[in-house]
Amino acid sequence: MSREPDHEAGRAGHGGVSRRGLIGSAGLGVLAAGAGVVAGRMSSQDAAAPVPGVVPFRGAHQAGIVTPAQDRLHFAVFDVHTESRDELDALLRTWTVMAERMTAGQEAVRDGAIGAGAYNPPTDTGEALDLTPSRLTLTIGFGPSLFTTAAGADRFGLAARKPDALVDLPKFTGDALDPARSRGDIAIQACADDPQVAVHAIRNLARAGFGVVSVRWSQLGFGRTSSTSTTQATPRNLLGFKDGTRNIKAEDHDAVTRFVWVDPQDDRSWMAGGSYLVTRRIRMLIEPWDRTSLHEQERVIGRTKGSGAPLGGNDEFDELDLQSKGPAGPLVDTDAHVRLASAEELGGIQILRRGYNFTDGSDGFGHLDAGLFFIAYCRNPRTQFVPMQENLARNDALNEYIKHVGSAVFAVPPGLGPDDYWGSTLFAP
Numbered sequence: 197m198s199r200e201p202d203h204e205a206g207r208a209g210h211g212g213v214s215r216r217g218l219i220g221s222a223g224l225g226v227l228a229a230g231a232g233v234v235a236g237r238m239s240s241q242d243a244a245a246p247v248p249g250v251v252p253f254r255g256a257h258q259a260g261i262v263t264p265a266q267d268r269l270h271f272a273v274f275d276v277h278t279e280s281r282d283e284l285d286a287l288l289r290t291w292t293v294m295a296e297r298m299t300a301g302q303e304a305v306r307d308g309a310i311g312a313g314a315y316n317p318p319t320d321t322g323e324a325l326d327l328t329p330s331r332l333t334l335t336i337g338f339g340p341s342l343f344t345t346a347a348g349a350d351r352f353g354l355a356a357r358k359p360d361a362l363v364d365l366p367k368f369t370g371d372a373l374d375p376a377r378s379r380g381d382i383a384i385q386a387c388a389d390d391p392q393v394a395v396h397a398i399r400n401l402a403r404a405g406f407g408v409v410s411v412r413w414s415q416l417g418f419g420r421t422s423s424t425s426t427t428q429a430t431p432r433n434l435l436g437f438k439d440g441t442r443n444i445k446a447e448d449h450d451a452v453t454r455f456v457w458v459d460p461q462d463d464r465s466w467m468a469g470g471s472y473l474v475t476r477r478i479r480m481l482i483e484p485w486d487r488t489s490l491h492e493q494e495r496v497i498g499r500t501k502g503s504g505a506p507l508g509g510n511d512e513f514d515e516l517d518l519q520s521k522g523p524a525g526p527l528v529d530t531d532a533h534v535r536l537a538s539a540e541e542l543g544g545i546q547i548l549r550r551g552y553n554f555t556d557g558s559d560g561f562g563h564l565d566a567g568l569f570f571i572a573y574c575r576n577p578r579t580q581f582v583p584m585q586e587n588l589a590r591n592d593a594l595n596e597y598i599k600h601v602g603s604a605v606f607a608v609p610p611g612l613g614p615d616d617y618w619g620s621t622l623f624a625p
Contacts, residue, residue: 247300247301247329248328248329249301249328249329249330249331249389250299250300250301250329250331251263251299251329251331251332251333253295253296253299253300253334253612254296254611254612254613254614254616255611255612256469256610256611257457257469257470257471257610257611258335258336258470258608258609258610258611258612259299259333259334259335259611260333260334260335260385260387261335261456261471261548261550261573261608262424262425262446262452262456262548263331263333263387263424263446264423264424264425264427264428264446265387265420265422265423265424265425265428265550266330266331266332266333266387266388266389266420267389267418267419267420268387268388268389268390268391268393268394268416268417268418268552269385269386269387269394269415269416269417269418269420269552269569270386270391270394270395270397270398270414270415270416270417271383271384271385271386271414271415271416271417271475271569271571272383272384272386272398272401272402272411272413272414273339273379273380273381273382273383273384273411273412273413273414273604274380274381274382274383274384274402274405274409274410274411274412275380275381275409275410275412276342276351276381276382276408276409277407277408277409277410278407278408278409279351281352281353281623283408284352284408285619285623287404287405287408287409288617288618288619288620288623289617289618290404291336291384291401291404291405291618292612292616292617292618293617294400294401294404295334295397295401295618298324298332298334298396298397298400299329299332299333299334299397300329301328301329301332303320303324303325304319304320304321304397304400304401304404305319305320308320309321309322309325310322320400321396321399321400321403323392323395323396323399324392324393324396324397327390327392327393327396328390328393329393330388330389330390330393330394331387331388331389332386332387332388332393332394332397333385333386333387333388334384334385334386334397334401335384335385335387335473335608336382336383336384336385336608336609336618336619337382337383337384337385337472337473337606337607337608337609338362338381338382338383338606338607338608338609338619338622339362339379339380339381339382339383339604339605339606339607340358340362340363340364340379340605341379341380341381342354342381342382343355343357343358343362344358354622354623357464357466357622358464359463359464359467359607360463361462361463361472361576361577361578361607362472362605362606362607363578363605364379364605365474365577365581365582365585365603365604365605366582368585368586368589368600369586369589369590370589370595370599370600371589371600371603372599372600372601373600373601373602373603374601374602376412376413377413377415377477377601377602378413378602378603378604379412379603379604380412380413380604381409381412382409382606383473383475383604383606384398384401385473385571386398391416391418395416398414413602415477415554415569415602416554416556417551417552417553417554417569418552418553418554418555419431419432419552419553420550420551420552421433421439421440421549421551421552421553421568422439422440422443422549422550422551423440423443423445424443424444424445424446424548424550425445425446425447426445426446426447430504430512433553433568434480434482434553434555434566434567434568435480435485435493435497435597436493436501437493437497437499437501437504438499438504438512439551439568440549440551441499441504441512441513442516442538442539443548443549444456444546444547444548444549451546452548454546454575455545455546455547455548455574455575455580456471456548456573456574456575457469457470457471457575458470458471458472458575458576458610459575462575462576466609466621466622466624467607467609467610467621468610469610469611470607470608470609470610471573471574471575471608472573472574472575472576472577472605472606472607472608473571473572473573473605473606473607473608474547474570474571474572474573474574474577474581474604474605475569475570475571475602475603475604475605475606476569476570476585476600476602476603477554477567477569477570477600477601477602477603478567478568478569478570478598478599478600478601479565479566479567479598479599479600479601480566480567480568480597480598481563481596481597481598481599482563482564482566483563483564484596484597485597488597494507495507495529495532495593496532496533496593496594496596496597497532497533497534497594498516498528498529498532498533498534498535499534506527506528506534507527507528507532508520508522508527508528516528516534516535516538516540518535518538518540518541529593530591531591531592531593532593533588533592533593533594536587536588536591536592537584537587537588541587542583542584542587545579545580545583545584546580547572547573547574547580547581547584548572548573548574549570549571549572550571550572550573551568551569551570551571551572552568552569552571553566553567553568553569554566554567554568554569567598568598573608577605609621609622
């Protein structure tokens with residue numbers, strides 16, 4: 197599997213700037229008891245000098261959406277256990293400070309790994325001390341259940357602010373969803389070019405949330421399955437095909453504005469500049485696929501396996517020809533995956549994909565538990581993702597070789613200004 201050269205990520209021993217080398221900058225202050233509320237935030241001295249491999253944490257939109265996709269993922273979904281709005285708000289403030297520090301290549305808490313003394317638990321777990329920032333991004337989203345319970349009760353006085361577009365996804369044809377891998381109150385997506393950096397970030401956020409939240413489910417991913425920038429080559433998924441050739445690219449500002457970012461007039465004003473995150477854990481039935489002929493594999497996908505060109509074309513980026521026919525029928529079959537997922541077949545619908553391969557051992561019956569952890573960002577999942585998935589679920593020839601086993605949707609707030617914290621637009625008076 198080919199990969200692009202990695203110019204920014206890596207271990208400190210390979211020429212990067214280590215996190216240990218950044219520890220000395222001025223920092224957070226203290227951790228309070230209970231929820232672990234951090235006093236203060238990064239000072240101007242912390243953020244003064246640009247560091248290689250750092251993706252800015254603050255801006256109009258959250259990082260990790262149109263950011264050129266990194267190669268590794270740790271995605272975690274949390275259940276909220278506290279009934280106190282103030283305690284949840286305090287945790288989100290704490291998380292924001294920690295997240296900003298870690299994406300800058302620093303410890304979650306200043307001198308947290310070794311500075312608290314020999315007889316106190318460290319306030320940073322330490323496994324990223326000697327690693328570079330690795331383009332770490334941390335992106336947060338809020339699930340429907342954070343606003344109201346299944347019975348409709350208002351959990352934190354937020355029910356009136358729940359966006360109309362934020363509803364649990366319907367059960368699609370063929371879904372075999374595991375409740376333990378679906379839904380949840382809060383999602384945090386950690387992407388980086390070093391897996392240990394991503395794992396460290398989630399681990400420390402989970403640690404700080406002890407007693408307020410707990411991890412409901414999580415997913416590790418490797419090998420991005422989409423390109424979100426024209427600077428990136430198209431990667432391959434575990435079926436061996438190039439994936440995401442026609443994905444929205446960050447440089448296409450018109451498409452990003454139209455299909456990714458929520459407009460102030462769309463729904464709740466606190467979501468303006470945000471997006472909606474859809475996840476689907478898609479298990480690939482690897483063994484049957486591996487016994488399928490190349491001709492059939494290409495027919496099912498609608499592209500050649502080598503170049504990635506659409507059937508009937510010569511180059512990966514040739515336009516899909518959905519009209520022409522050959523001796524055996526349409527060049528791209530009526531049930532081919534690329535046809536059914538195409539904007540041409542869906543009235544112009546597009547989404548921004550940002551998924552990852554996964555391999556989680558075997559299932560106990562000699563079959564690999566492997567596949568695609570699908571991630572998509574869209575302006576409105578009800579009018580973009582849902583009709584797309586309904587079309588695929590009903591008709592896609594690929595359904596013989598895949599099974600959807602996890603599902604969730606989250607409202608992703610806009611980016612952060614100088615004084616904002618994760619969720620500040622939602623919790624504002």
